[in-house]
Amino acid sequence: MTDDNSVRGASDKQHQRKRIVVRRNGPYEPEPGIAIVDHLGVPIAAEAPVRLCRCGQSQTKPFCDDSHVARGFADGKDSRRVPDKLDVYAGQQAYVFDNRGTCAHSGFCTDRLNSVFHLGEEPFVAPSGARLDDLVNAVRRCPSGALGIGIGPERNTDLSDVSRPPQIEVSKDGPYRVTGDVVLVDEDGAPIAQNAGASQEHVSLCRCGSSLNKPFCSGMHCNVGFRDPVTDPLREPTLFEWAGGYPALLDMTRIFYSRYVPEDPLLGPLFAEMSPDHPERVAAWLSEVFGGPRFYTERYGGYRRMVSQHIGKEIRPGQRALWATYMVQSTDDAGLPSDPEFRAAFVAYIEWGSRIAVENSGPDAKPPPNMPVPRWWWVCNATPAARPSAGAGNAQAANEVSVALPSPDEAVQFERHIRPLFRPMDRNSMLFAFDLWKEEDVARHGRQILARLEAGTMPCDGAWPTERIALFARWANAGSNS
Ligand code: HEM
Ligand code: SF4
Ligand code: FES
Missing domain, CATH: 1.10.150 (DNA polymerase; domain 1)
Structure with a gap:
């Protein structure tokens, strides 16, 4: 099985279990050592003790400013919530578990693996509708932890969960997505009860204040129109921001290196010895090139390190062409934006960069030892708002x-x-x-x-x-x- 290699690599490390205290009718208090990042994967600076808003009213989101007191925020569960019921779907290769009462309606499963997860249809899950590795990855990416998988009729934690450092992602206009070894406790230190079959490793916590299943997200943020403030709506986004940041690029590189590369006779041998966190490294490089933070330089060593990995590889033109084709295919698979402007810029970089990789990998190549990491931008002023779109409703919106x-x-x-x-x-x-x-x-x-x-x-x-x-x-x- 071509599993999520990068995740496996990260899993070799032991991560220390951390706690988030859920204050009664008040904020979340994560222990020091839990990274807090925005929806693009960019760290958010936070001074201890950290208090995270969960009433949705704070003027200093994601941090608490005590608005919950004035608002009289109450954190009880709502009797209208979807019942806590674990459904088990037996397939040819695996069992899939689903609890609708835990789902946060992110749509990740139905958008990205619609051969298995059927939006608004019964049965919701067709467990034989995809390859096992794709099923496993879909379960692991379910941010609420509603989904599970097992080879037998029991949820298998190794397959369903990932071992990774504790992290809270402040999703855009939505919940906190908690991943890693984090336990939720109440003010007395007692574990917060979860629904049947819920993941202990990844959960979505409400931050709009309106969930029917507090402290967990029930998808109500969409119904109540919860929105994060937009600082400057006229600023042109970077390609990194437009792509969806590091998490989106990592989704893409993981698909590339698990779904396409290992089984390809031309590319498989070239990457046979790649480091387990190679997808993270390439996602960090692309983040930096596309105008995001200097993730690759800070985490892995910048241009010198990247070039050293291509030297002597003698990449052939046929291998390059396949590499570029699979990259674009993985971009589709990961659901990155498909608008003409983004794709023009993305493909231009992939063509440019992969041809330089071939050049640098040749037998007599002497690439310059020190160069800045390139910074890529929209091509020829083809930026997201540079033209009215023919899509329904868009033409009018562009003119407004x-x-x-x-x-x-x-x-x-x-x-x-x-x-x-x-x-x-x-x-x-x-x-x-x-x-x-x-x-x-x-x-x-x-x-x-x-x-x-x-x-x-x-x-x-x-x-x-x-x-x-x-x-x-x-x-x-x-x-x-x-
Ligand atoms: C835009 C084009 C490309 C980018 C941005 C890119 C990115 C990278 C990065 C960042 C690394 C270094 C990872 C580390 O820190 O260890 C790397 C290594 C590597 N790249 Fe590329 N690459 C590109 C094109 C290609 C192509 C076309 C091929 C071959 C078809 C290729 C094959 C390799 C191999 C074999 C390694 C070493 C992997 C290992 O053994 O760990 N790259 N690439
Ligand atoms: S929370 Fe999980 S089960 Fe619910 S829609 Fe998202 S991915 Fe699917
Ligand atoms: S963030 Fe409150 S219901 Fe999702």
């Missing part, structure tokens, strides 16, 4: 801007009223000449911009409504009068 109209006697301010009028695609179209998001540029070209707006020739996909043109004129005229 949120305009804050000033009152007649209020001064028109560039940052507040004018900059938001220009969409990313407007800015991109004009960047060759000036920057529509910079006050001095727009002020300098104010007359020409106004003339084009009034003539309806800018933006190219449709004229502005009159009140927007009037607002711009007010700002431009006030500037030229002052």
Whole structure:
């Protein structure tokens, strides 16, 4: 079985069991030594003692600011919750266990392995619908711990769980995803009761305050529209952020090195001796290249280390082509974004990087010993918001801007009223000449911009409504009068 090798590698280490105290009607208090990361896998700095919000109201999320007291937050279970019932599905190669009462409705199973997990259909699980390794990986990735697997009719912990360092991921607009050897206890130190068959190693804890199954997430955060604050909606995301960060890239590299490489006659032998954490290493490299934190440099040694691993490998063109094809295939399998902009940038890097790998691996190659880790970016200004999409609803959304109209006697301010009028695609179209998001540029070209707006020739996909043109004129005229 081609199992999650990287995970197995990590599992060789013994991890010390840590505790999270679940305060009555109050926050979670993780012990020191449990890493806290955001949804991109980037560490969140936290000073001890750490108190994590679980009422959903804190203004300092993910940390507690005592809002639960004013809100009168109560952490009892709701009688409307889905009943605690373990379902067992016998398949040809394994038994799959599922407790709907534990599910947090992340959709990971139904999105990524829909031949086995059927959204809204009975039976929910068809345990013979996929290869055993894919089944195991789907069970392990279930963030709530609702799923389990066993070769016999008992849930097998080695197969269903992973041994890894304790970590809390603050998921985007959703629960805390706790992984590793972490035990949940109440204020008196007694273990928190879990549903039948629930994983002891990975659980999702409510942080919206509305779960029907507190302290565990029941998926209610979607129903109540729980949202994390967005710091700057107009900032262009990095490729790392757009991809879904380190967890998404790691999902992808794990699939690549477990599903495609070992059984391939051309690639298998090349990677036969690879280190068990190779998928982590490549995911860290890609994170750094795609504009994320310097994970590979800090954790593994940067450019020098990466190049040293290609030297002398004598990678043949056919091997490179397959490597690139499987990479793209794994990107699909892992559910990374499939929009044209992201894929153009991703494939460009894979082509570029893999051809350099071939060059560096040749018998007489002398790669430069010290180079920075490359930083890749969207290609040719093809950024996520650079064009209206033909997808249903998207075209309209791309054309919508949120305009804050000033009152007649209020001064028109560039940052507040004018900059938001220009969409990313407007800015991109004009960047060759000036920057529509910079006050001095727009002020300098104010007359020409106004003339084009009034003539309806800018933006190219449709004229502005009159009140927007009037607002711009007010700002431009006030500037030229002052
Ligand atoms: C964009 C292209 C590529 C990237 C980003 C990449 C990334 C990496 C990284 C980061 C390492 C070092 C891991 C460590 O720290 O130990 C590595 C090693 C390696 N790479 Fe690549 N690689 C690329 C292309 C290729 C290609 C095309 C092949 C062959 C078809 C290849 C074969 C190998 C092998 C055999 C190793 C050594 C694995 C081991 O024995 O541990 N790489 N690669
Ligand atoms: S929590 Fe687990 S069982 Fe529920 S939808 Fe997500 S992956 Fe599936
Ligand atoms: S985070 Fe509260 S129900 Fe999921």
